[in-house]
Amino acid sequence: MAEFMNLTVTTTGEDLEERFNVQEPVEVVFNRALTKIGGSANRDQFTLEYQDQPLDLRRRIADYAQLFGWTDSATLDLVPRPEVI
Amino acid sequence: MFASWRGAALAEIRGIKTQWADRYGWCPHLRRGKDHLDLLVTFTRRRPEPSQAFVLRLRYGSDFKIAGRREEFVDPKDPSKGGPEYWPKNMRGVAMRDRPYLCLEGTWGFHCVLHPERPAQRASLNRLLMEIEKCLNS
Numbered sequence: 001m002a003e004f005m006n007l008t009v010t011t012t013g014e015d016l017e018e019r020f021n022v023q024e025p026v027e028v029v030f031n032r033a034l035t036k037i038g039g040s041a042n043r044d045q046f047t048l049e050y051q052d053q054p055l056d057l058r059r060r061i062a063d064y065a066q067l068f069g070w071t072d073s074a075t076l077d078l079v080p081r082p083e084v085i
Numbered sequence: 086m087f088a089s090w091r092g093a094a095l096a097e098i099r100g101i102k103t104q105w106a107d108r109y110g111w112c113p114h115l116r117r118g119k120d121h122l123d124l125l126v127t128f129t130r131r132r133p134e135p136s137q138a139f140v141l142r143l144r145y146g147s148d149f150k151i152a153g154r155r156e157e158f159v160d161p162k163d164p165s166k167g168g169p170e171y172w173p174k175n176m177r178g179v180a181m182r183d184r185p186y187l188c189l190e191g192t193w194g195f196h197c198v199l200h201p202e203r204p205a206q207r208a209s210l211n212r213l214l215m216e217i218e219k220c221l222n223s
Contacts, residue, residue, distance in 0.1 A: 010104050012212040075104070082178055082189060082216040 001062060006073040009048070012080060013037040020061055027057035033078040049077045094122050094145040097210045105211070109218055116164065121146050124154075125164055126214060130173055130221050139173050140164060141217065143192075143210075153196040153205045154213075156187045178220035189216050 001022060007029055009016040016033045030048045034040045048055045050068060055076070064070065101113050109129070116123040122145040130137045142164055144155040157167035172185050180186050186194025191208030 010102055012102075012209050012215065077105075079219065080212045080216050082220050 001065060002072060005061060005065060005070065007061070008073070008075045009033040009036075009078050010075065011037045011078040016078075022060065022062040022065055024061055025057060026055050026059055026061055026064065029061065029076065030055075030057050030078070033076075037078070045081050045083060047079050047081055049079050050074070090145070090147045090149065091122060094149060098122075098124055100211065101214065102211050105215060105218075111214065111218075123164065125159070127161075128173075128217060128221050132222070137173070139171065139221075142167060149205075151196075151205055153191055153193040153208065154210075155193040158185075173221055176221055177223070178216070187217065189213055189220070 003021060003023075004019050005022050007016075007018060007020050009029060009032075011033055014036050016029075016036045018032060020029060026048060030043075030046075031040070033048070034043055034046060039046060048057065050064065055064060065074070068074070095115075098113065098115060101111070105111070106113055110127060112127045114125040116125065124143045124145065126141045126143070128139050128141060130139065138161060140159050140161045142157045142159045144157070146152070146155065158171040158173070160166040160171055169185055172179065178188050180188040180194070180199055182198060186192065186198055188195055188199050190196075190203065191205065191210065191213035196203060196205040196208075
């Protein structure tokens with residue numbers, strides 16, 4: 001597996017497109033995407049998903065690359081958790 | 086900065102994420118009125134099968150940045166007809182008062198009926214649409 005991978009994260013605002021070390025935890029991607037939309041203070045209001053499946057932020061990017069068959073790129077989603085008051 | 090509320094409304098409507106609209110089949114459609122803009126979005130409840138389609142009308146008025154977008158589920162064949170009968174049953178995020186409202190930031194129901202203490206300025210259309218999608222399908 002390649003050491004780095006291009007990941008795109010579709011968000012409710014500006015999307016993230018960056019290259020990540022696949023040994024990093026998914027949380028790194030989550031944090032970068034949150035920063036992009038100014039949501040770092042509200043991390044509990046968002047989930048990182050791949051094709052509607054929530055990702056475990058503790059797992060490595062490489063783990064999901066192997067699971068989902070990602071090669072050199074993948075597109076994820078930073079999805080808001082509905083805040084129903 | 087937009088010269089008019091219509092400009093601001095059209096900008097956010099045009100900013101709907103195509104990746105999400107394509108994946109979920111939202112088919113956003115715009116209808117212009119004399120003093121409002123209607124955004125029609127199709128949401129599909131996938132389970133239980135068979136899937137069901139619902140059409141949400143978000144009506145933009147000159148006050149949408151403060152009061153939110155007026156929400157109503159409508160007859161898919163005639164979007165001018167709305168009412169409780171067109172709303173999804175047992176959907177998370179729906180509050181019943183004199184009529185159903187979406188208890189989600191960005192709607193008129195949230196900012197003018199249910200939580201008038203919460204400002205509408207920070208609401209995002211993409212966030213609202215995705216929250217509705219998740220409320221309907223989770």
